[in-house]
Amino acid sequence: MSWEVVIGLEIHVQLNTTSKLFSGSKLSTGAEPNTQASLVDLGMPGTLPVVNKEAVRKAALFGLAINADICRHSVFERKNYFYPDLPKGYQTTQLDKPIVGAGVVEVQLESGEKKVVRIHHAHLEEDAGKSLHEDFHGMTGIDLNRAGTPLIEVVTEPDMSNAEEAVAFAKKLHAIVTSIGICDGDMSQGNMRFDVNVSIRKPGEPLGTRTETKNLNSFRFMERAIKLEVERQIDVLEDGGEIVQETRLYNGDTHTARSMRSKEDANDYRYFPCPDLLPVEITDADLDALKAAMPELPDARKARFIADYQLSEYDADLLSGDLATAAFFEGATKAGGDAKLAANWVMGELAAKLNAEEKAIGESPVSAEQLGQLIARLKDGTISSKIAKQVFEACWAGEGDPDVVIEAKGLKQMSDSGELEKIVDDIIANNAPQVEDYRNSDDDKRKKKIGFFVGQAMKATQGKANPQQLNQLLKQKLDQ
Numbered sequence: 186m187s188w189e190v191v192i193g194l195e196i197h198v199q200l201n202t203t204s205k206l207f208s209g210s211k212l213s214t215g216a217e218p219n220t221q222a223s224l225v226d227l228g229m230p231g232t233l234p235v236v237n238k239e240a241v242r243k244a245a246l247f248g249l250a251i252n253a254d255i256c257r258h259s260v261f262e263r264k265n266y267f268y269p270d271l272p273k274g275y276q277t278t279q280l281d282k283p284i285v286g287a288g289v290v291e292v293q294l295e296s297g298e299k300k301v302v303r304i305h306h307a308h309l310e311e312d313a314g315k316s317l318h319e320d321f322h323g324m325t326g327i328d329l330n331r332a333g334t335p336l337i338e339v340v341t342e343p344d345m346s347n348a349e350e351a352v353a354f355a356k357k358l359h360a361i362v363t364s365i366g367i368c369d370g371d372m373s374q375g376n377m378r379f380d381v382n383v384s385i386r387k388p389g390e391p392l393g394t395r396t397e398t399k400n401l402n403s404f405r406f407m408e409r410a411i412k413l414e415v416e417r418q419i420d421v422l423e424d425g426g427e428i429v430q431e432t433r434l435y436n437g438d439t440h441t442a443r444s445m446r447s448k449e450d451a452n453d454y455r456y457f458p459c460p461d462l463l464p465v466e467i468t469d470a471d472l473d474a475l476k477a478a479m480p481e482l483p484d485a486r487k488a489r490f491i492a493d494y495q496l497s498e499y500d501a502d503l504l505s506g507d508l509a510t511a512a513f514f515e516g517a518t519k520a521g522g523d524a525k526l527a528a529n530w531v532m533g534e535l536a537a538k539l540n541a542e543e544k545a546i547g548e549s550p551v552s553a554e555q556l557g558q559l560i561a562r563l564k565d566g567t568i569s570s571k572i573a574k575q576v577f578e579a580c581w582a583g584e585g586d587p588d589v590v591i592e593a594k595g596l597k598q599m600s601d602s603g604e605l606e607k608i609v610d611d612i613i614a615n616n617a618p619q620v621e622d623y624r625n626s627d628d629d630k631r632k633k634k635i636g637f638f639v640g641q642a643m644k645a646t647q648g649k650a651n652p653q654q655l656n657q658l659l660k661q662k663l664d665q
């Protein structure tokens with residue numbers, strides 16, 4: 186009998202508030218180390234924390250977005266432990282009364298199936314500082330700029346049963362938090378960090394012992410780390426060994442993982458309610474105001490893309506998930522006047538270029554308006570699709586708007602049929618054997634053989650011949 190995989194995720198989502206969870210310090214955006222941490226962030230005696238309303242509002246908005254119960258009196262607790270990047274000696278977090286209770290996230294799988302992942306809860310907490318291991322010979326540097334940064338930690342039920350489902354869920358969560366504007370979603374900057382809990386069992390048996398692989402900051406690493414851990418657990422159990430409950434670290438560069446520590450239990454941390462902070466109260470009026478201000482959620486956007494732009498379910502899924510991609514697609518559609526073309530370009534040429542240069546869509550050198558202009562020129566027949574790729578490249582390289590590139594490089598499609606006719610006549614005159622061969626062929630073969638003449642004409646016109654016009658002319662002249 187084969188093994189069944191069980192996966193539960195814990196996700197740290199960094200809230201994009203102006204200031205920290207309990208102090209007025211700005212969130213760090215690559216500032217000089219230790220210039221954006223205040224006495225409150227360091228928990229100095231005599232200071233008192235004050236809860237950031239914006240962070241509470243954003244956490245509750247997330248709760249509403251996943252149809253969760255919102256706790257009306259959530260409580261902050263101290264989780265006590267010592268670590269150099271935590272000078273307070275405790276992290277202020279939530280335990281028994283988290284702000285967001287049970288909820289659900291529906292995930293679309295590649296097979297077309299839908300999967301419901303239950304959210305156990307999500308709590309508000311502060312981040313710790315950072316230990317810096319590079320640049321300090323034989324020592325460790327501490328940067329406390331990140332200390333006190335507001336996070337929500339989202340904890341799922343162990344509802345996923347393979348890496349694909351876990352990644353699909355992670356992407357959906359990313360889509361939700363960026364769509365409602367509570368997180369910038371830049372994974373490379375640690376805006377979202379995933380801990381994956383993995384266990385295996387034989388079907389019908391109780392849950393197996395799990396391990397937790399921490400701090401995965403890309404979807405690809407997450408997928409690979411899960412697969413690696415599943416293989417390891419199968420090896421251990423099939424060799425008659427036992428899985429130890431532990432925290433593991435995955436190294437994406439070497440594709441290896443190692444045990445970091447055996448796992449603590451909650452009571453090791455001596456949690457107790459923070460005496461410096463009152464419970465956070467949320468009223469009906471607060472919830473009504475949040476509901477009224479709820480931005481469009483990914484599922485609603487997808488339905489709108491299908492209805493308004495006649496996109497397929499598959500295209501709509503790809504284009505609506507990520508807020509930046511959705512905005513780019515809509516911008517290009519508006520400027521270009523053709524949703525299908527905009528969809529193809531965003532998922533095709535643009536995605537390929539972004540991928541190759543490891544750029545996020547927000548960093549695209551070609552703007553949505555420029556792509557729209559390119560699409561408009563394709564639609565009105567000014568350029569062919571082949572030339573469009575050339576224009577796109579030039580635009581990507583910073584040579585200006587499509588219209589400027591087309592003009593400067595003389596890339597307009599040949600629309601003067603007299604000029605094209607002359608070129609076609611020349612080609613027919615200069616390729617007698619091919620012409621004879623064509624004329625001796627049946628209709629089916631002719632359809633293939635015409636390609637040679639199209640190629641010659643495209644070469645002669647540097648790709649500027651209007652393909653429909655060219656085909657028509659060639660057929661007319663060759664078939665006579």
Ligand code: ADP
Nearest residue numbers: 191192193194341342343382383384392393395
């Ligand atoms: P802790 O707070 O100690 O990390 P939790 O019980 O809150 O433990 O679980 C943390 C995460 O581990 C949750 O996402 C949960 O779904 C997942 N999980 C719990 N048991 C298992 C298991 N046997 N296999 C896989 N995941 C599990």
Ligand code: MG
Nearest residue numbers: 195340380397
């Ligand atoms: Mg945990």
